[in-house]
Each structure stands twice: as C-alpha cells, then as structure tokens.
Amino acid sequence: MRSASIGIGVGILTVGLVVPALPQGNTKKDTKVVSYANDVAPILKSYCYSCHSGAEPAADLNLAKTDFTKSDVIKLGDPEHSTLIRRMKGLDGLPSMPQGFKPLEAAKIQVIADWIKQGAKVDKTLEKHWSYLAPVMPEIPQSMTKWGANAIDAFTLEKMTEQKLKPSPEASKEMLCRRVYLDLIGLPPTVAEVDAYLSDKSPNAYEKLVDKLLASKHFGERQARGWLDIARYADTNGYEADRIRNAYLYRDWVIDAFNQNMPYDRFTVEQLAGDMLPNATIDDKVATGFNRNSMFNEEGGVDPAESFYNVVIDRVTTTSTTWLGTTMQCSRCHDHKFDPFTQKDFYKLYAIFSNVQYRRDGDYSKSFSEHWIEPEMRVMQPQEKAKYDVATAELATLEKQRAQIMADNADDYAQWSKAAAQPVPFVTPKVESVVSDAGSSPTVAEDQLIEVGGKNPDNDQYQITLDLPKGDLNGLCVRTVPAKGKPQGRASSENFVLTDIGLTVDGQKVRFAQAKADFVQDGYNVRKLLNGDRASGWAVAPNYADDHCLVVQFEKPIAGNKAVLTLGFHSKWKNHNIARFRVGVTPSKYPLLDTMKVTDQNRTDAYIATSPVGYVLDEKIEDVKNKMGILESESPVALVMEEKPTTGKITAPVHHRGEFLSPGDLVEAGTPAVLPKPEGNANMNRLEFAKWLVNGKNPLTARVEVNRIWEQYFGRGIVETLDDFGTQGSPPTNQKLLDYLAVKFVQSGWDMKAIHKMIVMSATYRQSSAATADAMEKDPTNVYLSHGPRFRMEAEMIRDSALTISGLLNAKVGGPSVMPYQPPGIWDSPYNGEQWMESSGDDRYRRGIYVFTKRTAMYPTFATFDSGTRESCMVRRIRTNSPLQALALLNDKAYLEAAKALGQEMLAKGSLTKGITFGFRAATSRRPTTQEIAVLEKAFNQFESQYTKDPGQAKKLGKDVNEAAWTMVGNILLNLDETITKE
Known part of the structure; x- marks a missing residue:
C-alpha cells in the first residue's frame, strides 16, 4: 500500500516509512514540562508561520492553529517518527525546514521534540497566546551568588546563567551619574552636579540621587517625550494644508501628569474619557486631547463624513496600540489573520470612539457634510486666572452696589415701571x-x-x-x-x-x-x-x-x-x-x-441702565466684564473630546473590507472577545472602556506599559515589538520578569515613579556597559543583559544635551511651542503660506519637547535623528546611522552656537588644560585621560595657527582667533560619540 504523504512548502513530508531511530530527548524524571504557548508557539511563529499560516497556508498545513496537533504530521509521544521533526531535521533525503532559510538550531528542534514526547499538549488555558493570559506573580529565582539589588536582578541573572553569562561590574560613579540623569530627566549632569554626587560618600548616595531626579520638574519632560510620540502630538493638522492648531495645553498636561506621578490608571482614564468623569475639571477635559491629536483633513473636496470615519479609525488603532500592544488595524478590513481579533471586534471599538460631539452648535439636524468641528475649550493660564479672579471679586462688589440702588429707589422704580410699558x-x-x-x-x-x-x-x-x-x-x-x-x-x-x-x-x-x-x-x-x-x-x-x-x-x-x-x-x-x-x-x-x-424678567436691569447713578455703575460693570471677556478670549484653546448624549447602547456598522462607502450590519460597542469581559452591566462607552483597560484583570495593559518603560532604559523591550504582543510579535526574552513587573505595577496602585525607581536601582541597570569578549560572542545584542545599556541618544536629547553642556539651556517648563533656528526653506513646500517665525531671546534655547512640530515639515535635525512625523502612533523609534547625522552636528547653526558658548566657558577657565578638562567633563561627565587632553590641545593649537593665517574665517566663529579656536574645540567635544551616546 502506498504511504500517505503531505507537502510542506515545496517539499514532501512522507509519513509511515521505516526510519532509523532518532536520539531520544532528555529522559530524566525532572525534564522540564514544555509549554506550547511559551516555548513552542514562539519557535513556530518565528520560523514557520511565514508559509504555514493565514488563509492559504502552504501544503494546507496551518501551524498557527492548534488543531495541527491532531494531524498526521505529529505522532504523539514519538518525536522521532513525527514527520514535523523529521522535516525540520532534513531527514529522508528532503530539504530541511524552513526551506530556503538557515536550518533550525538543534536546541529549538529539541524543544518541539520534547513537547511531542510529552503528548503535544495544548490545554485550554494555553490555547490562548501567552499575552492574552493574565500575568501571575512568578516565584523569584533563588541564586547562590550575592549579586543583585532587587528582584529584577534575580530574574536577569537566571537568564544569564542559562546562557553561561556573568553580570558585569557596576559602572563608575561618573558614568552611572550621567546615565541616570539622561534616563530620568533627559539632560546630562553639569560638572558641579557630578562633583556633588562624587563627594557624597554615604551608602545611599545613589538612591538619594535617584529620588532627587524623580522629583525634578524635568522628569515629566523626559517621560512626556516618548508619550507624545505615542499620542501623535503635533502643532499642525497634517495632510496637504497642515495648518497650525493650538495643542500645546495637552502636551503640558502630560508633563504635569508625569511630574505629579499620576497613577497610570488615572492617567489612562483622563486621556480616554476625562470629559465623562463626574464633576470633570478643566484638566480632566484637557487630557482628552490624546484623541484630538488625530490628523484633520482640510483638503478641498474631502467628504467630512469620510474624514470623520478615518479619524475614528485612527483613534481605535492608536488606543489599541497604546494600551493593548495590538495591531488592531489589521481587523479593520477582515478578521485578523494571526491574532484572535475579528472585524466585529474592531467595529465594537469603533462604536465607542465614534459617539462624540462633532457640532459646536449642537444642531444635529444638519447633514454631516454641512458642519464637522469637534469641541474646543479656552483654558485660562495661572497669571491670567489671577487677574480674572480679581475682576470677578470686583464685579461682585459692583453687583452688590446695584442691588442697593434698587433698594434705595423703590418709589422711583414704581413710577418708571409704568413708563417702561x-x-x-x-x-x-x-x-x-x-x-x-x-x-x-x-x-x-x-x-x-x-x-x-x-x-x-x-x-x-x-x-x-x-x-x-x-x-x-x-x-x-x-x-x-x-x-x-x-x-x-x-x-x-x-x-x-x-x-x-x-x-x-x-x-x-x-x-x-x-x-x-x-x-x-x-x-x-x-x-x-x-x-x-x-x-x-x-x-x-x-x-x-x-x-x-x-x-x-x-x-x-x-x-x-x-x-x-x-x-x-x-x-x-x-x-x-x-x-x-x-x-x-x-x-x-x-x-x-x-x-x-423690557420684560418682567429684566425690568430691574433696564431701570438701573436709565438711572444716572446706575448708568455710571453699569459703565464700571461693563468695563469689568469686558476685561474678563478679553482674558477669556485671549486664553489658549484646548482641543477636547465630548461625549454625544445617547440613550441605550452605542452601535456602529461593520464596513465591508473597511471601506467607508460599504457599511454593513450594526454591532454594539464592546471589547474584543478574546480578552476578559468588562465588569458590571453598564452600557459600553469611552469611560467604561477606559476603566476596563485598567481594572487590573486586563492581561495586556500593565505588561505593555512596563515593557515600554523597560525599553526606555535598555534600548529594547522585554518584548522587542513594543506595538505587537500578538502571535507575530517577538516573544518575551524574560516573561517571568515581564510578569513580575506588570503585577508589581498593578499592586503598587499603578505607581509609575515606583517602576522607574525599581529599574534604575537594580544591579542590572547599574552594570558597566563595557561588554566582555565572551558576552559579545554569546549575546551580541545584550538580550540577556550581561552588561549595561549603551546606545545613541534620541533626537531631542542630543540637542538638549548640547544646550546643557554649553550652558545655553532655558529650563522653563511648559508654554507655547517655540521655533528655534532651522535652515531656510524648510517650510517653503507646504502651500498654506505659513512661515517659521524664529523665536527670540532664550526661547531659542528651550528643550526639544517644546520645538514646534509640523507634520509635513519636521524640525530637520530631529528628522535626521529618526524623530518620526507624528502622523500616527509610534511607540518605538528605530535608530539609524547616516553621514547626514554627523554633518548636522558639525555644521548646523544651533550646534555651532552651542559649540561657541562651550568654547567661551572653556576660555574662561584661564588655561588651555583647565579649559579642555572642563569642556570634556561637561560633555562626557568624566575626566579626560592625559592622552585625550594632549589630542585636544594639539587640535586647539592647529586651529589657532589656521585662523591666525586666515582671520576672516576666524571672524565667522568668534570675535578673534582665540575664541574661534575654542569654538572648534567645543565643536569636537559636542560631536564625540561618547557625548551623544548613553552608556
């Protein structure tokens, strides 16, 4: 009888042949129980899903669906006779799988073989992908070594030990000081701040430094930078017109929220539904600017209804990415091909975010195309609010005087009242x-x-x-x-x-x-x-x-x-x-x-206006009201959300293939079926959805956030794909650590600063970033964290560092966006005629988070260093290396100005060696070696000689040859790899 066969890819899997025995796996009684979700599925996803998944899997074998365990490619308990294992090993004269790629490592094949030997079990609790199961507090590994400062280190050491790696020694005090400054406030320490830390000999000196930085007003700026990428914050509407919008109040709210250590659950609820909270404050409403950051299409011929549809789509995908780490946008047009999200799930979320006010006049009888402008709110700033409060008190006094006039003129009022008729x-x-x-x-x-x-x-x-x-x-x-x-x-x-x-x-x-x-x-x-x-x-x-x-x-x-x-x-x-x-x-x-x-209701006001004494009083009242009106009208505008009144359940149509013009059956607002159901029986809306995200039972919310925080410190998340915790995302490199952090986060009351402190206090974080040869061979990308983080700073931090090092930084927090120097012509391409109006005075030297963000013409040096366009949610910036980056730092006017200011500070130290030592310490936070001083002194002398011969060139850099030479030394220091790298 001919044996049955099944094709995988372009090869043939033959089942039922007599085959030589394969080596058995580990048969000891203590063999680890292999988890399908945690051990097997990640391997299949990485090496097999590209062909064997989706609607039309190769050879009709879908390894993304767990029912493949019942097919004839697996012989339960017998891996050596399982076709799946034989094909992975390339036996029977057939190519090894995955065909056309590097063969699977023996260790990975052994994992799958052990799983088959154990019965290829996928019990009901593990049928779900790991990230859709609620995290549980793992047991903290016990180590025979004394290395480690907290539980984080126990988990990382366990992984290092598995890979036969050892942790690195702690970084020097100078380097650790610089690292934690950059990580917690986004600015390098000054020479004086480094010296203050070095002089503190107390055993808890480092913790005191951490607490000081967590309490700094600049902590919120550092954390907000990444959040604004997620929130796609910008100062313009996007698309072709890309007109200016007034959005900075939301940015300032984010900074304040981080500085106040607002719990992450509250941080979530206010941004998604602050307007719906009982007795919502102005700040609660400003927070809803998160979902007003969507682009707004003002191009001619655009259908407002379709534009609104696209805005709601953006809000669904942004929210899903931000809190669920999910590529929900794939479900807009069809059921997700890899993750358990249906198209109906997508439009359940769409319904939640579509039920918002889109008419300022409240007249919903008009067709949608007649008028779509979402709500705005004027927000008085503290200085103006103080003036407004004074005017309010003055108005109350005047109104009291008006009431007295009525009491004193009762008889005259009666006579006047007859005439008024x-x-x-x-x-x-x-x-x-x-x-x-x-x-x-x-x-x-x-x-x-x-x-x-x-x-x-x-x-x-x-x-x-x-x-x-x-x-x-x-x-x-x-x-x-x-x-x-x-x-x-x-x-x-x-x-x-x-x-x-x-x-x-x-x-x-x-x-x-x-x-x-x-x-x-x-x-x-x-x-x-x-x-x-x-x-x-x-x-x-x-x-x-x-x-x-x-x-x-x-x-x-x-x-x-x-x-x-x-x-x-x-x-x-x-x-x-x-x-x-x-x-x-x-x-x-x-x-x-x-x-x-004149009516019965306003007779008193009318009488006061016709009384000579009342007239003068009314003039004062009108002046005060005008003053108050001006304060209100000149207050900045906040873009806010406002729920549309509705009775019953919110619904939305499922659009065929995601097309606006093809609405289909209605679905009720709700949450994805694969995730835990919301508690209670309340109708689903933005507020109920926000509460559901942070009720502590959602398996994704805490994991996604602590993973992003981890990436900020180590340059890579425990799950590398920050925006995808699904089956196509990267598996966690240390799931026990991820779950530990997630559970601790919820248990702490969603305390964000507590998580930050736990990470920077760990021995894992405090390691030297110098990697040993052994570590470079076994773990070249530092997945297992056997040494400290080292990677180039992000765009804004590079500029902020240059301003700090040079002493130019304006440390003001909050306020309207600024326009520092940028090369001419950047804004010439957009057609709307708006101009980059360069800021004056100290505003030119404000932090990068305050630089005006135009979606179609990003600030050029930020774009050069991978800042993104803020057109959509971006949870991770991918670092690039290009010659343009070096050219920008060498030649951009802003960096040359910083170099000049640093040069003047070095010049003021009185000698060449002292000046160079100060400048080097300002740039790198450490003392230069003798050789480094010699190299820089030689460079200074060469520049001085060059500009003495060509004083015209010197004039472009300073008032004289000496100042020009110092400027160029400053330029060298600001361009050091060590200066623009966190290590």
Missing part, C-alpha cells in the same frame, strides 16, 4: 444737509434716510444739520438701515466703528448723560463715545443683517430750532464708516428704553 416716541426731524469732512458723498432721501457713497476714506466725519420739532427733547437716536445689497457699514466686512458723537442746538453744546445701543460688538463699549476714547465706540459685527439703534440721553431737556449732529469715525480700522442711517429725537423722559426689550 409704553413705547418711546421718536420723531424723525428734517435733514437740511449732510457734509463729509473727508470727501465722501452723502445724500438725503425724502424719508430722511441718509446714504453715504462715493469715496470711502480711511476715516470720516459727518456734519448733519437738523430742523428740530417744537418742545423739550430728552434724547437722540441713530438707527442704521441695511437693505439688500446696501450694507449699513462701508467696510468690506459691512461693519462700521462710530468713535465720536456731538450735538449743538442753536449754537450751544449739548451735554450727554448716557448712551446705549440695542447691539454692540464684543469688546466695544458705546459709553466710551461720551469721553473721547477712540479705542472703543459702537460697532455691530457680526450682526450685519439687522438694523441697530444707538440712543444718547441728554443731561437736561433741550429745546431749539437748529441742531448740528457730528458723527466721527476715527478708529484704527480703515474705511469703517457708516453707510445708511436715520436720526431721531424724542421728548421721552426715558429715551434709552428704545434700545431695550
């Missing part, structure tokens, strides 16, 4: 003439409508002669008369600004008591018309379509025949002259009532 009789007097002082052309219609045409000067003034009716008059009004195609103002905006008003009757000047208008533009005060304050006056933006009325009340009744009314338009706004209006006069004792709609 009657209309104010205004009479339109005949206009004899209108003259413009600036050459415009006024005309008067039969109905006494005055219309001004012709030339429209920057400023104008009208003299209007009127025939007055007989009898006493108490007030005058100017009423605008807009008509279709005929605006009330002559400015291009249709506005006007009346700054002056005067009246004479039969040659005698009339004194005005009060002025009031039915509508006044924000920031303007018609009362200022009466005291000559041309910075204010009467303007009506944005209400141009309606007619408006300004009324002035006379100090005492007047009577006469001829009146001359003067209207002046002398504001700073050019051409803001009035175009169409009528003039009226009235005998009414209460002329200002014409500007008010």
Whole structure:
C-alpha cells in the first residue's frame, strides 16, 4: 500500500516509512514540562508561520492553529517518527525546514521534540497566546551568588546563567551619574552636579540621587517625550494644508501628569474619557486631547463624513496600540489573520470612539457634510486666572452696589415701571444737509434716510444739520438701515466703528448723560463715545443683517430750532464708516428704553441702565466684564473630546473590507472577545472602556506599559515589538520578569515613579556597559543583559544635551511651542503660506519637547535623528546611522552656537588644560585621560595657527582667533560619540 504523504512548502513530508531511530530527548524524571504557548508557539511563529499560516497556508498545513496537533504530521509521544521533526531535521533525503532559510538550531528542534514526547499538549488555558493570559506573580529565582539589588536582578541573572553569562561590574560613579540623569530627566549632569554626587560618600548616595531626579520638574519632560510620540502630538493638522492648531495645553498636561506621578490608571482614564468623569475639571477635559491629536483633513473636496470615519479609525488603532500592544488595524478590513481579533471586534471599538460631539452648535439636524468641528475649550493660564479672579471679586462688589440702588429707589422704580410699558416716541426731524469732512458723498432721501457713497476714506466725519420739532427733547437716536445689497457699514466686512458723537442746538453744546445701543460688538463699549476714547465706540459685527439703534440721553431737556449732529469715525480700522442711517429725537423722559426689550424678567436691569447713578455703575460693570471677556478670549484653546448624549447602547456598522462607502450590519460597542469581559452591566462607552483597560484583570495593559518603560532604559523591550504582543510579535526574552513587573505595577496602585525607581536601582541597570569578549560572542545584542545599556541618544536629547553642556539651556517648563533656528526653506513646500517665525531671546534655547512640530515639515535635525512625523502612533523609534547625522552636528547653526558658548566657558577657565578638562567633563561627565587632553590641545593649537593665517574665517566663529579656536574645540567635544551616546 502506498504511504500517505503531505507537502510542506515545496517539499514532501512522507509519513509511515521505516526510519532509523532518532536520539531520544532528555529522559530524566525532572525534564522540564514544555509549554506550547511559551516555548513552542514562539519557535513556530518565528520560523514557520511565514508559509504555514493565514488563509492559504502552504501544503494546507496551518501551524498557527492548534488543531495541527491532531494531524498526521505529529505522532504523539514519538518525536522521532513525527514527520514535523523529521522535516525540520532534513531527514529522508528532503530539504530541511524552513526551506530556503538557515536550518533550525538543534536546541529549538529539541524543544518541539520534547513537547511531542510529552503528548503535544495544548490545554485550554494555553490555547490562548501567552499575552492574552493574565500575568501571575512568578516565584523569584533563588541564586547562590550575592549579586543583585532587587528582584529584577534575580530574574536577569537566571537568564544569564542559562546562557553561561556573568553580570558585569557596576559602572563608575561618573558614568552611572550621567546615565541616570539622561534616563530620568533627559539632560546630562553639569560638572558641579557630578562633583556633588562624587563627594557624597554615604551608602545611599545613589538612591538619594535617584529620588532627587524623580522629583525634578524635568522628569515629566523626559517621560512626556516618548508619550507624545505615542499620542501623535503635533502643532499642525497634517495632510496637504497642515495648518497650525493650538495643542500645546495637552502636551503640558502630560508633563504635569508625569511630574505629579499620576497613577497610570488615572492617567489612562483622563486621556480616554476625562470629559465623562463626574464633576470633570478643566484638566480632566484637557487630557482628552490624546484623541484630538488625530490628523484633520482640510483638503478641498474631502467628504467630512469620510474624514470623520478615518479619524475614528485612527483613534481605535492608536488606543489599541497604546494600551493593548495590538495591531488592531489589521481587523479593520477582515478578521485578523494571526491574532484572535475579528472585524466585529474592531467595529465594537469603533462604536465607542465614534459617539462624540462633532457640532459646536449642537444642531444635529444638519447633514454631516454641512458642519464637522469637534469641541474646543479656552483654558485660562495661572497669571491670567489671577487677574480674572480679581475682576470677578470686583464685579461682585459692583453687583452688590446695584442691588442697593434698587433698594434705595423703590418709589422711583414704581413710577418708571409704568413708563417702561409704553413705547418711546421718536420723531424723525428734517435733514437740511449732510457734509463729509473727508470727501465722501452723502445724500438725503425724502424719508430722511441718509446714504453715504462715493469715496470711502480711511476715516470720516459727518456734519448733519437738523430742523428740530417744537418742545423739550430728552434724547437722540441713530438707527442704521441695511437693505439688500446696501450694507449699513462701508467696510468690506459691512461693519462700521462710530468713535465720536456731538450735538449743538442753536449754537450751544449739548451735554450727554448716557448712551446705549440695542447691539454692540464684543469688546466695544458705546459709553466710551461720551469721553473721547477712540479705542472703543459702537460697532455691530457680526450682526450685519439687522438694523441697530444707538440712543444718547441728554443731561437736561433741550429745546431749539437748529441742531448740528457730528458723527466721527476715527478708529484704527480703515474705511469703517457708516453707510445708511436715520436720526431721531424724542421728548421721552426715558429715551434709552428704545434700545431695550423690557420684560418682567429684566425690568430691574433696564431701570438701573436709565438711572444716572446706575448708568455710571453699569459703565464700571461693563468695563469689568469686558476685561474678563478679553482674558477669556485671549486664553489658549484646548482641543477636547465630548461625549454625544445617547440613550441605550452605542452601535456602529461593520464596513465591508473597511471601506467607508460599504457599511454593513450594526454591532454594539464592546471589547474584543478574546480578552476578559468588562465588569458590571453598564452600557459600553469611552469611560467604561477606559476603566476596563485598567481594572487590573486586563492581561495586556500593565505588561505593555512596563515593557515600554523597560525599553526606555535598555534600548529594547522585554518584548522587542513594543506595538505587537500578538502571535507575530517577538516573544518575551524574560516573561517571568515581564510578569513580575506588570503585577508589581498593578499592586503598587499603578505607581509609575515606583517602576522607574525599581529599574534604575537594580544591579542590572547599574552594570558597566563595557561588554566582555565572551558576552559579545554569546549575546551580541545584550538580550540577556550581561552588561549595561549603551546606545545613541534620541533626537531631542542630543540637542538638549548640547544646550546643557554649553550652558545655553532655558529650563522653563511648559508654554507655547517655540521655533528655534532651522535652515531656510524648510517650510517653503507646504502651500498654506505659513512661515517659521524664529523665536527670540532664550526661547531659542528651550528643550526639544517644546520645538514646534509640523507634520509635513519636521524640525530637520530631529528628522535626521529618526524623530518620526507624528502622523500616527509610534511607540518605538528605530535608530539609524547616516553621514547626514554627523554633518548636522558639525555644521548646523544651533550646534555651532552651542559649540561657541562651550568654547567661551572653556576660555574662561584661564588655561588651555583647565579649559579642555572642563569642556570634556561637561560633555562626557568624566575626566579626560592625559592622552585625550594632549589630542585636544594639539587640535586647539592647529586651529589657532589656521585662523591666525586666515582671520576672516576666524571672524565667522568668534570675535578673534582665540575664541574661534575654542569654538572648534567645543565643536569636537559636542560631536564625540561618547557625548551623544548613553552608556
């Protein structure tokens, strides 16, 4: 009978043949129980899944699904007769698997062989990938050595021992000081700070230094740098237009949160749903800027509904990457090919993030395409808030005085109240003439409508002669008369600004008591018309379509025949002259009532406004309110989230193949089925989702965060793929350590500073970064941590270090983004015309985290050093090496300026050797060797000789030859590999 066969890749697996016996695995009773999830699956994933997984696996053998254990490629308990093992070893005259690649290591094949010998078990608790199982506190390994400072070291030493590696000695005090400064605050220590640490001989000197740095205001800046990559924070909207947005308040919130050691669970909830917390504070709402950092497409022809769809997609993928370490975006179009996430899972999350306000006006009757602008909130800064509080107290005092006026004038109020019920009789007097002082052309219609045409000067003034009716008059009004195609103002905006008003009757000047208008533009005060304050006056933006009325009340009744009314338009706004209006006069004792709609509810306010004493008080109140309004309007804007009111469960359609135009069946908001269900019966929304992430039972949240923190210190996560804890991600190099850190993190109350301190206090972290030959051979990438970390700094840290070393750094924390020097022309490519306006003074020397981030034109030296574009969530920067990086540090103006400042500091030390020693210590935190001093002294002398021969070149670097030579020595020091490397 012909034997059964199955093809794997392009080879053939033959089953049922008589084969020579294979060597047995370890048959001792203490043979380690092989875990499918922890031991076998990672090997299969790394070497087999590329062909044998997915929708159409090679040879119809899907090794990503655990049911392959029931196929004929495995003979349970008998690895030597299992086709899977034979093909891996390349027996039976067939190529070894994986075909076309380097053969599997014998040790890895033995792991799978032991697993088959033990029955190839995949029990129900292990059918899930390791990361979807809740971490449990592992037993801390016991060591016969005395090496180690905390539990971290027990776990790392166990791995080193397995690889026959030994830990390195502790780094020198200088190097350890520099390392922990860079790691905790992102800045190198000054020479004085190094000396202070070296002089502390106490046994806990290092711990005191760590505590000092954890308490530093710069700790938050250091930690926020990485988080802003994750949050895709930028100062512009992205896409082609890439216009500026005001987002820095979110950045400052992140810095403050890290500095305050906000627990990570609270840190999570506030960013995802701070607006939904009970009695949400301003800070709670600002935190939701995390998901307002999405790019915003303003290109012509974009469908707002589709753009909103893409924004929500971004929020789902960013949130999943950040807290779940999951490539959830793969499920947008179809069920995930490798991980247990379905397309329905994706749109359950989509529903959560889609239920947000997207209309500032709250009118959801309009179609989506008419208006999509998510909420913004003005946030007063501390200095302005103090002024606002003073104004608020002043306003309360004035309001109290108003109440007293009402109490003191009860009888007069009763009489006035009767008059208020009657209309104010205004009479339109005949206009004899209108003259413009600036050459415009006024005309008067039969109905006494005055219309001004012709030339429209920057400023104008009208003299209007009127025939007055007989009898006493108490007030005058100017009423605008807009008509279709005929605006009330002559400015291009249709506005006007009346700054002056005067009246004479039969040659005698009339004194005005009060002025009031039915509508006044924000920031303007018609009362200022009466005291000559041309910075204010009467303007009506944005209400141009309606007619408006300004009324002035006379100090005492007047009577006469001829009146001359003067209207002046002398504001700073050019051409803001009035175009169409009528003039009226009235005998009414209460002329200002014409500007008010008096109701039972507002009679008190109306009466106060018509009282002479109340009028003055109201003027003060209006001034205070205007001051408060200006403080509010000038406050920076925060982009925030706001939940849309809804009843019942939130739903969203599943889009066929992820296409916006192909919505399908609805799914309810929810969480991925493979992960633990949320507790309770509350309807799922952003707040419930955020709570679910950090309820302590989610197997991913704590692991993902402590893994990112670990990567910050060692240059590589315990799981190298920080954004992928799924089956296609890298397996943990030390899962027990990862789970220990994750469980401790939750047990500590999600205390972030506690995790940071545990890591930097460990002996593992404090090792020298000098690797032995044995370590380089056995562990060239330091996976098993037999020596300390050593890798190039990130982009912002390189610049911050140069500024610190040179003494230029402006250490201010928070505030608007700055624009330090960058080469010309960087912003010429975007079409929107915005310019890089170079900051002045000390703002040029602020930390990199505050440098303005434009998505389509990143700050060039940061981009050169792998900073990314902030267009999407980035949890890890991949370091590159290129000649451009060296050229940037050698020639960029910012670094040359730092070199010059460092040179001047060295020059001030009084001698060549002292100057070089100081500069070297400032750059590297250690003392130079005799040979290093000699090399730098030789370089100085060469530069001095060169610039003596060519003083013109020297002038480009300093005021004289000596300063130029020191600048070049500073340039050398800032470009040392040791200067830009953490080791």
